[in-house]
Amino acid sequence: MGGRTAASVDHMARLRVGVLISGSGTNLQALIDDCARPDAASEIALVLSNRSDAFGLTRAARAGLRSRTIDYRAHGSRGAFEQALTDALEAEGIELVCLAGFMRVLTADFVDRWRDRLINIHPSLLPAFKGLDTHARAIEAGVRFTGCTVHFVRAEVDSGPIIVQAAVPVRADDTAESLAARVLREEHRCLPLALRLIAEGRVSVAGERCLIDAAAPGGALVNPAPDAQE
Ligand code: GRF
Numbered sequence: 001m002g003g004r005t006a007a008s009v010d011h012m013a014r015l016r017v018g019v020l021i022s023g024s025g026t027n028l029q030a031l032i033d034d035c036a037r038p039d040a041a042s043e044i045a046l047v048l049s050n051r052s053d054a055f056g057l058t059r060a061a062r063a064g065l066r067s068r069t070i071d072y073r074a075h076g077s078r079g080a081f082e083q084a085l086t087d088a089l090e091a092e093g094i095e096l097v098c099l100a101g102f103m104r105v106l107t108a109d110f111v112d113r114w115r116d117r118l119i120n121i122h123p124s125l126l127p128a129f130k131g132l133d134t135h136a137r138a139i140e141a142g143v144r145f146t147g148c149t150v151h152f153v154r155a156e157v158d159s160g161p162i163i164v165q166a167a168v169p170v171r172a173d174d175t176a177e178s179l180a181a182r183v184l185r186e187e188h189r190c191l192p193l194a195l196r197l198i199a200e201g202r203v204s205v206a207g208e209r210c211l212i213d214a215a216a217p218g219g220a221l222v223n224p225a226p227d228a229q230e
Contacts, residue, residue, distance in 0.1 A: 015042035015199040018094035020085070020102040021049045025056020026184060027100035027121055027191050032063045034192035041199030046092040048085060050104055066092065072104060082110040096198060099153065100191065108155035116161075116205050118153040119198070121191045123183050125149060125165055130158035135183065136176040144223040146170055146179065148187045150194035152205060161210045163203060164194040169223040 017035075019028050028047065035044055047060040047067035060067040068088055075081040081104075089097060099106075099120040111118060124134040126149040129141075138146040147168045154160035166186035170179060197203045202213040 014040065016045040016093050016095045017042045017098060017195065018046045018048065018089045018092065019044055019098045019100050021047060021054050021056035021100055022051050022103040023054055023056065023101045025054060025059045025101065027187055028056045029059050030188035030192050031098065031100065031195060032059065042195055046089060046094060048088055078107055079109065082107060086113060098191065098195065105157055111153050111155050116152055119150055119163065119194060120153050121187050122149050122151065122158050123180065123187065125167060126151060126158060126162060135179040138170060139174055139176060139179065144170055146183060148183050148190055150190050161205050161208055163197065163210050164190045166190050167221060
């Protein structure tokens with residue numbers, strides 16, 4: 001599968017990315033930092049928030065990025081709100097939309113309009129633990145691994161072709177907060193990696209699966225560790 005190497009990207013315009021946020025924007029910050037690399041294959045051309053008090057807007061301003069608040073309540077319907085999102089994104093020539101802590105559910109119409117150009121980061125190993133409170137539910141279920149997933153968005157919430165995942169061990173003394181913090185660190189690695197793979201043309205979607213031109217890890221992780229490997 002041909003892909004854009006980092007070197008070839010120099011001669012090509014960077015992928016124009018729009019990032020949608022609702023809150024602190026730590027995933028946005030990870031994208032900002034990764035796009036600042038000289039070999040970055042993408043640039044953040046627009047940040048949209050549905051909340052004017054999202055700290056992510058401060059992060060965008062500090063990075064000199066164009067940003068706007070599009071408040072759901074200012075629009076008469078979900079369709080009008082989503083049309084405002086699309087109008088803002090298309091006005092900036094956005095080619096890929098990243099949902100980074102964006103807390104509104106998007107309709108099938110929006111998802112279809114941006115099909116395979118819309119990705120999301122979810123704090124679990126999908127398809128396990130769709131929905132909210134994923135870390136408390138993982139601890140309650142007694143799983144040995146949880147993690148995060150970057151996927152193309154489909155109409156069904158927290159579903160779609162998986163691009164990148166990270167597996168994070170659950171510790172016996174974990175609380176939802178301690179586990180969330182450990183997973184969040186991996187989110188900050190996975191979302192920029194997924195964006196880079198897409199921007200370099202190394203991801204294609206075949207039905208509901210992604211085909212990815214990238215190195216694959218060997219071996220397996222076991223939790224608890226089978227012996228004192230500390
Ligand atoms: C993250 O855990 C992300 O997985 C979820 O929202 C949380 C906050 O993200 N979707 P951010 O700090 O606003 O990027």
